[in-house]
Structures are given as structure tokens and as C-alpha cells.
Amino acid sequence: MLKVSDIIGYKIICSDNKKFKGEVKDAVLDFNDCRLAGIIIDYGSILHQSRVINFNSIYEISRNKVIIRFRKNIQQMKIIDFNDNYVKKNEKILGIEVVGEEENLLGFIQDVIFEEKSGNILGFVLTNGIYDDVFNGVEILPINGPIKFENRKIIISRKAKKNILRNVGGLKKLLELEH
Template identity: 65%
Template sequence: MLKTSDLIGFPILCADEKNFIGEVKDAILDLDSCRLSGLIIDYGSIIHYTRVIDFNSIYGISKNEVIVKFKKNIQQIKNFKLNEKFMKKSEKIVGVEVVENEGKLLGFIKDVIFEEKSGNILGFILTNGVIDDIFNGMEILPLDGPIVFNKNKFIISRNSRKSILKNIGGLKKLLELEQ
């Protein structure tokens, strides 16, 4: 399990040439199928280009690098099929409101949690601001119910709201002020 923010800056290694070819700049999320569809990378040694690696072309992701099987799997962005309705860069997801279907604001997306072997999105880390995060801790919204992305908002059902994991860390928990 990794967060998309963990990937930023990871070196990209090519297995067929056994050398460094770039570093991760962002992740592309497919909100329709709820998975990572690719990585945006800074590619090249002297002259840098922005390129994309389809997630299916990734051989493996470890705790400190991404391995691509073949150099030929690195594509220009214009050749990558990016459907703006369903696919977003992770940087465009961060800060998006999460609301209950009745309109109640639950927080804002801080990060995306995914499974590194399959690319499946497991959930979202929510924030209510730095001070609230420090005092109360983070919240995690598992991806176990319907989530609709509509007009730059994530809309979840009341049942999905009940599955939010609260107080992941925070001073309240550390000082045992909350049971």
C-alpha cells in the first residue's frame, strides 16, 4: 500500500537497459475504474522531457523506485489516451471537497492510497486543515462504496460516510484525551 505523494521523486529504472531513465512527477488516476492508469515522469539526462508510463507497463514498484520492463513503454503524453472526464492527475485531486450526498462537507482530499501491484485505489486520505489534522488526526475514506466525482467534488453516500476511519494519529490520541 502506497500513497501517490510517496511516488513523487522516485527514480525510474529500466530493466532491459539496467539504468536510470527519469523520475516520477505525478500519477494519473482513472476515477471511472478506480485505479492508477499511469505515471508522469521527467525523462532524459541532459535535456528533460515529460513522458508517461502506462501502469500496465510497470514491472514493479518498491519503497524507493519504479522499474519499467522496456524503455519502449515510455510514451509521449499526446500518445497517452487521457479522458479528462474520468482521468485526473493526482495533483488535481488534492484539495477537492468530499461531501455527503446531502451536501455536508466531510473534508478535502489530501492523498490517494493505492495498491502498488495492481494499481487499484484503496481509499483517500482526508484533511480538514493542518491544525485539525495535528489535533484530531487524519481521516481515511476507504473505497468501499459508490463515490461520484461531480463538478470538482467527490460525493459519497451516507453508508460510505460511516466507513470513514477517524483519528489516525493526532494529539488527542497521543495524549489519550479521546477513548
């Protein structure tokens, strides 16, 4: 299990020639299938270009690197139609409101947790601001189904709301002010 922010900056290595081909810049999320559709990389030596690698073309994600089988798996950005179902994590998802069905604010998306072998989105790290995060800790919203994304908000059901893991970390817990 990894967060998308963990893999930003990872090197891209092609297993067919063992050469460095760029580094991870962003992730493409597919809200219909609730998974990472691919990763966006900074590609090239002198003139950097943004390219994309389909998640199915990734052989392995290991410590500080993403290994792909062939150089041909690095494709131009125009192959992905960015819309409400395919979004770039850094541009479209960070800071998005997460609300319950009754429109009450639960937090804002800080990061995306995914399973590195399948690319399935496992959950979101929610924030309520840096001071609240430091004192109370962050919240984790587990995902187990399609994500309802409309009007620049993610709407979750009452059942999903009950599954939120609250106060992960934080000074309050560290100092044992909360039992």
C-alpha cells in the first residue's frame, strides 16, 4: 500500500535496457474503476516533456523506482482524455471537498492511497487544515466501490462515512490526551 505522494519523484527504469527514462510527476486516477489509470512522467534529457505510462504497463513499483518492461510503454499525453472520470491527482483532486449525502463537510483530500500491484484506490487521506492535522491527526477514508465525483466534490454514503478512520497520528494521541 502506497500513497501517490510517495511515488512522486520515483525514477522510471525500462527493464529491456535498464536505462533511466524520467521520473514520476503525477498520477492519473480513474474514478469509474476506482484505480490508478497511469502515471505522468517528466521525460527526456535536455527538453523535458510530460508523458504517460498506463498502469497496466508497469512491471513493478519498488523502492524509489518504477520499472516498466519496454520504452514503447511511455506514450504521449494526448492518449488520455482528461474529464471527470480521468483526473490528474495534483491538478484535480487535491483540496477537493469530501461531503456526506446530507452535504456535511467531512474534510478535503490530501492524498490517495493505492495498492501498488493492482493500482486499485484503497482510500483517501483527508485533511481539515494543518493545525487540526498536527493536533488531532489526519483521517483515512477507505474506498470500496465507485467514487461519486460531481460539482468538484466527492460525495460518500452514510455507510462509507462510518468507515472513516479518525485521528491517525497527531499530537493529541501522542501526548495521550485522548483515550
